[in-house]
Amino acid sequence: MNKEEIIKDILNKLKEKINDPKIDTTSAFKIVSLAMEIIETYKTNENKKEIIIMTFKELIKTEGLLSDDISNILKPILENEMIISGIIDVICMATKGEININKIKIKKCSCFPK
Numbered sequence: 001m002n003k004e005e006i007i008k009d010i011l012n013k014l015k016e017k018i019n020d021p022k023i024d025t026t027s028a029f030k031i032v033s034l035a036m037e038i039i040e041t042y043k044t045n046e047n048k049k050e051i052i053i054m055t056f057k058e059l060i061k062t063e064g065l066l067s068d069d070i071s072n073i074l075k076p077i078l079e080n081e082m083i084i085s086g087i088i089d090v091i092c093m094a095t096k097g098e099i100n101i102n103k104i105k106i107k108k109c110s111c112f113p114k
Helices: 003-017 025-039 048-061 068-078 081-095
Strands: none
Touching (some): 003 025, 025 081, 048 068
């Protein structure tokens, strides 16, 4: 499959999996992570990150997917490749355990001497 065919196929699969047809700031992360899961099923030499970015850009062009009330604000942000690239990087870092969110240890401190 070439890049365009992969993007089209991922778009179709994403549209099937997205429960809420509106894209907002919250669902953007979920949609990118779903696209990442889907692209891992393809054996391709193409740049997967680039394909995900292109797929997401095509998805937000779909009529009616962006909430009308925030479309003018949100669309330029979601079309920004650096933002989508950053989302992908954060998801990759989290899956590799490079983000220490749940590993922070809290020291117990007592106000009363024993």
